[in-house]
Amino acid sequence: MAITISRTDYDELWKECNPTPLVSQHSGYCERVEVIPEQLGEGYIRTIQFRGIDLSLFNYHLHHDLYVIEDEGVGASWEFGFNLSGNRHRKRTGESFLEWGAYEATDTSITYANEPILKVDIDLEAPATLFQLIAESLEELPIEIRRCVEDSDEPCFDEANVITPAMRSTLEKILHCSFQGRTRQIYLEGQCLELIALKLEQLKEPGRSPRNSSCSLNLDDIDRIHLAKNIMAEHSDNPPSLMELSRQVGLNDFKLKTGFRQVFGTTVFGYLHQHRMETARQLLAEGRMNVREVAQTVGYASPSSFAEAFRKQFGVNPKSYLLSKKSV
Known part of the structure; x- marks a missing residue:
């Protein structure tokens, strides 16, 4: 509705x-x-x-x-x-x-x-x-x-x-x-x-592109791309491959890849990374899980790999972020 x-x-x-x-x-x-x-x-x-x-x-x-x-x-x-x-x-x-x-x-x-x-x-x-x-x-x-x-x-x-x-x-x-x-x-x-x-x-960075660049996607394509995003968000701990995702939403992999970037400004797995990091940030802010548990929840088998990804995304170590939220 x-x-x-x-x-x-x-x-x-x-x-x-x-x-x-x-x-x-x-x-x-x-x-x-x-x-x-x-x-x-x-x-x-x-x-x-x-x-x-x-x-x-x-x-x-x-x-x-x-x-x-x-x-x-x-x-x-x-x-x-x-x-x-x-x-x-x-x-x-x-x-x-x-x-x-x-x-x-x-x-x-x-x-x-x-x-x-x-x-x-x-x-x-x-x-x-x-x-x-x-x-x-x-x-x-x-x-x-x-x-x-x-x-x-x-x-x-x-x-x-x-x-x-x-x-x-x-x-x-x-x-x-x-x-x-x-x-x-x-x-x-x-x-x-x-x-x-x-x-x-x-x-000032080279390679930036304004929003009003041309797009050849129709409304049905855009709906299917939004569906792909939702699938990746719902299964971020164990996401499908690009080919599996293409079959699930009914688009070929080329249109899914290029269309996803046009609609969301990032790649399919770039979005997955952003979603994982934002979910991790929210979980750490809630303070009910430790860093290892958060890493596993968002799909990281290695806490050190998770810590490196979190630090690159937010500029702070996940443990430091967790402690800062507990002290508030």
Whole structure:
């Protein structure tokens, strides 16, 4: 079952559910929490407004897939996003992205219910905010980004790439920030600027490709590729081979491999690795298993191999991560 709703009705539903949002006013920033309408799911969106920057923390899960039919019109977005979990508005698990410029809102936004939404967005109130931050290094960025920063009439630039270990470390600091008052403002503003810097550095890397690259997959192909992802997630401790997976979803191995990368921005086994590591991180954070048990649960026979993979993914040893969560 899926829920289909217009953007106008969707926004109204949120307003009805949050007639008086929980708002905290502080010197230098404002913090607001809105809960998701119970008809749609459970969880919340926390928005922290600084000078020129809005930091939004999404933490919820849906009861059913959600299709929001956009109202026709023109909008603008100056956003750095980091999608830790879930498939929302074409942003997928493990992706960092940049949306910059004016766009026409004529599409349908889809959020899938198969994974919880855990997402961090950094929205700039105006494009000039970024220009002020990076004016001296603007020439180092790709030409399409420079055009968008310098000329507001340029079409929207939409780019997606992976969340790096350095980004993930900074995201963890934001999500688990325990500071209050003025210290909270200074700390979170600093982490936002670090994420912006890390994303801009990623844009300079050779071989990156914007989201709007051509794709020849039809809707049935995409559904089968999503099925392949679900199979790999459900059997991550003992995954099928690529040929077995191809037979299960009814695609040849070439279309599965190339299509999976187009849809999810990574290979089949790249996704499997990301899923295993994220599952391991969650299990360690819960603190009910030791490192060896977590390694076995996510499909690693060797604890040392698991520790090396975890360290490469998150920049920290799994035992150290486990101890840090127990001390909180």
